[in-house]
Amino acid sequence: MPTRKVKRQSHVMTASEGRRLFERQARRSLNMSGEEFIAKWRAGKFNGTSDTPRVMRVAMLLPFAER
Amino acid sequence: MSCVTTAQVHHEGGYALDTRYILLVGKGNSFKLLKGDNALSISILLHYKIIQHPTVAGTYKIKTSAYYYTINDANGKELLAYHWHPTETPDIPYPHLHIGDPKLKKFHLPTGRVSLEQVLRLLIRDFKVKPKKANWEAILNETQDLFETYRSWH
Numbered sequence: 001m002p003t004r005k006v007k008r009q010s011h012v013m014t015a016s017e018g019r020r021l022f023e024r025q026a027r028r029s030l031n032m033s034g035e036e037f038i039a040k041w042r043a044g045k046f047n048g049t050s051d052t053p054r055v056m057r058v059a060m061l062l063p064f065a066e067r
Numbered sequence: 068m069s070c071v072t073t074a075q076v077h078h079e080g081g082y083a084l085d086t087r088y089i090l091l092v093g094k095g096n097s098f099k100l101l102k103g104d105n106a107l108s109i110s111i112l113l114h115y116k117i118i119q120h121p122t123v124a125g126t127y128k129i130k131t132s133a134y135y136y137t138i139n140d141a142n143g144k145e146l147l148a149y150h151w152h153p154t155e156t157p158d159i160p161y162p163h164l165h166i167g168d169p170k171l172k173k174f175h176l177p178t179g180r181v182s183l184e185q186v187l188r189l190l191i192r193d194f195k196v197k198p199k200k201a202n203w204e205a206i207l208n209e210t211q212d213l214f215e216t217y218r219s220w221h
Contacts, residue, residue: 009069012080018089021096052172053137053148053165057096059155060112060135063087 018064025061029054034065068111070203071187071196074098087114087132087154097139100196106141107194111183114152121219128217136186137165138194145172149181180221184211 013021023034030037037058040046046055068076074093081088092098092111100107114133120126133155137148144167151162163175184207190196191203200206215221 008075010076010078013077013089018079025096053135053145053150056135056150056152056155057110057112057137060114060133060152061089061096062155063089063114 015064015067018061018067022058022061022064026058029057038062038065068092068183068187070198070200070206071100071190072098072199082117084127085116085118087116089114100190101194104141105195107146107190107196108139108141108143109186109190110135110137110139111186113183114154130219134162134181134183136181136183138186138190140167149178149186151180180218182211182214184208184214 019034026032026034026037032040041059041062046059068074072092076090076092077094077096078090079088090113092109096112097108097110100109112135113131116130116132117127118130120128133152135148135150135152137150138146140146145165146167148165148167149162150165153160159175161175162178162180164178165172166174166176187203188207191198
């Protein structure tokens with residue numbers, strides 16, 4: 001009988017998967033490295049423009065970079 | 068989520084108390100809905116903590132500490148975004164809506180707390196996303212009721 005591959009509904013991310021996602025989003029959304037984003041974020045360089053969906057998309061992933 | 072997508076829920080799987088964890092949907096934190104000219108994608112991301120229940124001794128609950136629901140058009144341009152992220156932007160501690168219109172993009176239009184169920188209903192009713200379950204309304208009503216019963220603020 002042929003078997004049907006069933007996709008699991010949830011996936012537990014590893015710390016390295018999280019860090020890769022953070023890095024990818026920083027490059028894709030803001031054209032900068034994750035390291036560059038962290039430095040600018042901590043220096044308050046996004047003040048005034050910090051809360052745009054594009055910036056927040058990366059900022060919300062910051063906990064991954066801190067694991 | 069299964070009312071609109073088969074995209075996987077990704078989470079960190081930790082159980083430490085009072086620790087901020089991330090939950091997101093779709094590999095790369097977005098997934099596509101609809102096709103052609105009406106194509107959409109959505110990013111869903113929450114921060115949550117497991118905490119001791121404030122009133123029921125010996126039990127625990129999940130507490131949302133931030134949410135990020137952003138609906139994008141076929142080109143990835145933001146159409147609208149429901150956000151609440153008080154830790155990341157202490158100067159904007161309230162839930163708010165962003166509108167994709169360039170003139171309004173940086174505005175933070177105040178809202179009440181928006182549930183994931185409300186966003187999924189919006190997708191189905193107004194953006195005409197085809198539900199993946201015939202009983203989607205009953206499912207969303209049931210989980211919305213649970214959310215409203217156990218939430219600590221709104």
